[in-house]
Amino acid sequence: IKSQPPGDEWKCFFAQYTYPHIVSPFFTFNSQIDTWQLGNILQLGCTPPNCNDQQMEKFEHFYEEFKQAEIPILDSKSNGGFLDSCLAHCQSLSDAAWIETQVNNQSARETFSYWYFGRSGITEYSMCYNYSMAGIICFYVFIQS
Numbered sequence: 001i002k003s004q005p006p007g008d009e010w011k012c013f014f015a016q017y018t019y020p021h022i023v024s025p026f027f028t029f030n031s032q033i034d035t036w037q038l039g040n041i042l043q044l045g046c047t048p049p050n051c052n053d054q055q056m057e058k059f060e061h062f063y064e065e066f067k068q069a070e071i072p073i074l075d076s077k078s079n080g081g082f083l084d085s086c087l088a089h090c091q092s093l094s095d096a097a098w099i100e101t102q103v104n105n106q107s108a109r110e111t112f113s114y115w116y117f118g119r120s121g122i123t124e125y126s127m128c129y130n131y132s133m134a135g136i137i138c139f140y141v142f143i144q145s
Helices: 009-011 015-021 035-040 053-074 095-100 108-116
Strands: 026-033 082-088 138-144
Touching: 009 015, 015 053, 026 035, 026 053, 026 108, 035 053, 035 082, 053 082, 082 108, 095 108
Parallel strands: 026 082
Antiparallel strands: 082 138
């Protein structure tokens, strides 16, 4: 909080502002398209793909901002993560998400295990989003050791 000027204390709740102050290695499992953020921060008023052109443009701009904010984390030599493109919120709280969400037959749980124990695993560099909540098209998975 001290690193922010008066009036910007709210930034301590957002990863792109707190990340530079974290010294411990960490693993992140998150959706790049958080449904809570779409409704409450972006105030989109729709769920892709059921949006008009103006809403989709706003959504795509928001997604690009997310990707830019995650670059310092992804470039880290000590951190790891499993960032998917599901339209979701709090998915890491579900056991099923850790097991069933997969990239090339590697689950989020396996990705965490590989990172935690310093093993090698897959590294995917695929940045895109999926309009369907029923299926997953692509992910960004990274393991650093």
